[in-house]
Amino acid sequence: MKFGGTSVANLDRIRIVARRVKNEVAAGHSVAVVVSAMAGTTDQLVKWVEEASPLHDAREYDTVVSSGEQVTAGLLALTLQNMGVSARSWLGWQVPFRTSNIHGSARIEDIDTRQMISRLEDNIVCVMAGFQGISDDNRITTLGRGGSDTSAVALAAALDADRCDIYTDVEGVYTTDPRIVPAARKLEKITYEEMLEMASLGAKVLQTRSVAMAMNHGVRLQVLSSFTDRPGTLVVDEDEIVEKQVVSGIAYARNEAKITLVGVENTPGIAGKIFGPLADGHVNVDMIIQNISEDGKKTDLTFTVPEADVDKAKQLLETSGHVKYAKLMSDKDVVKISVIGVGMRSHTGVAARMFESLAEKGINIQVISTSEIKISVLIAAEYNELAVRALHTVFGLDSDEDA
């Protein structure tokens, strides 16, 4: 069971968490719990670190910011004990939860579960502080923001758990954002691949890395709310889903920006000259299209980068000196809309239906990219809600109640 920051935001909420844990124990399960810091705590600690030293030593950053999970792990163990449930806390270094020494975004290397397994066999609830580990030079490491999801999945895999329940402030994974489409439905099940596409496209229910890890280790995930008692969404292998939908969900990502290079000289290796410097500068290029002029001598190149990296990308292109182009244009007022579903593998015509629906609404598609289970288009940001609602209806995702 993993509980996020809003679920452990204060002692009253920690008591609610403890009652959920107690219920699982009463149902005969062995339970390990992973907790985040109280909501707001990590932000405060990060702010202090940045104020103390703008160019901070990541080892000291990790020492400071990992303290939030230490507090909630201890408090949850105490609250459980007070309810008559045997429990003890573990910090990353006590497990030990071994990681690489890339402080601030460490990779998990090895989890020694011997102590915990012995306690679980004695019916003791194991409460682990999320987000943190220990490097081989005995310093505290952290896994990056949102890393507690990854801690939980990694622990579930190491303990060979039957399930990893991620309690959060939403009731599960929806066919799309309910704030935009009131008819959005909660999915009973979703595949890892679909969840990965959802997560990376801005449906921030689970950290992408934790989903990839769950997929690789076959950990059955459940996303559910710590504030209601309704069942959540199970994230599982494709073969566990009997009746596959062609399309499972519509996702959107607002934090994209489009860059267009007009009149690029079309010489061999030009793509490498453009995207090489961007890769070296750690700018993530997502969608790419290229139009070649009639005579084949000039080309227009359009691609997307994270909105936050636009200026950096422009600077890298302008200063690299290897690329000749007539004009550089950028546009932040774009949104990426994606139709996602493992059913697309066996069903054709999804793309055509998507493009048609958008055309009917008068929405111009600027860039297209596809994967096996996803079709994404870049459109003007102002059409976001209109496009998501239209596609949600067209692909039969509207709930019966509200349809």
Added chain:
Amino acid sequence: MKFGGTSVANLDRIRIVARRVKNEVAAGHSVAVVVSAMAGTTDQLVKWVEEASPLHDAREYDTVVSSGEQVTAGLLALTLQNMGVSARSWLGWQVPFRTSNIHGSARIEDIDTRQMISRLEDNIVCVMAGFQGISDDNRITTLGRGGSDTSAVALAAALDADRCDIYTDVEGVYTTDPRIVPAARKLEKITYEEMLEMASLGAKVLQTRSVAMAMNHGVRLQVLSSFTDRPGTLVVDEDEIVEKQVVSGIAYARNEAKITLVGVENTPGIAGKIFGPLADGHVNVDMIIQNISEDGKKTDLTFTVPEADVDKAKQLLETSGHVKYAKLMSDKDVVKISVIGVGMRSHTGVAARMFESLAEKGINIQVISTSEIKISVLIAAEYNELAVRALHTVFGLDSDEDA
């Protein structure tokens, strides 16, 4: 250098601390620093623990409350780095700072200073989180409230430091409480023994345990303010003090209470029957007097206990059943006044002068106790200020400026 909670209460104060450390480094010294948690943090953490579980597991208590020092240790290391001073933080378990497993009030057993010494040789400032250690079963321990003073003295002893500077919010040790006697003087030097009596008598500048440890290991202590640049008070061996004052200071303790048993049957072993149950109940008995009636068959017994333990003491005496007495009386409106000075060893007449001065002011002495370097009397609480001021003047402690 040890900095208490008010000295690291926020980032601005941590910067002041860092500048002090930087100055010491610039003067050519190798510096290890011990920090407390930000003022108020430990109180908040203790409150959460008590709310989570009134009868709390001390191991989880230690896990939670030790997090405050973790934050300040990291932030001070970062602030030093930002000022161009090489620094790194150490938590108790990283040193390792080994203690007994009496959680909440652990005893220090062994400090492995090899890593720190190697860093100090490389001119790196070592910042250690105070108050915390690690037990032999790999759990975080704490040394009890105010334990960072003890951490600092223990580390100074282990590193064989030339001096241990305790920065606090007062400028040093005074001849008495300046809030009561404006003419109180800051002492340039004081002996360990005197400081021990001062500390245990309510002059809360240093944790008693840290003074005893400094005395046992010959660590030269300095108490000084982190808010001014004036020299503080050195706590040293008696032979370092050339011109010894007969009396160094006047201390008072308000948290005492008096219990009187009237008409106790005066049989052999009666003292054991009275004080045995109190000792078993962990009630600390301080001053004791006994008056025997003329026929020798009855005795009145008066003694003092900490104010907080009066009810417990009464209950223990009433229920023990071994002691027969006519009446039990208790009085919380008392104060213990002490005249302290190593010079008393070689000077007589201090007690007589003390009793005379109090008599002159019309103050009735209820109980007296003495040690080699201290004379204490119990008086009615309302005479506290009057008595302290009178004794401060009589023993020549008033400062020249204000006298």
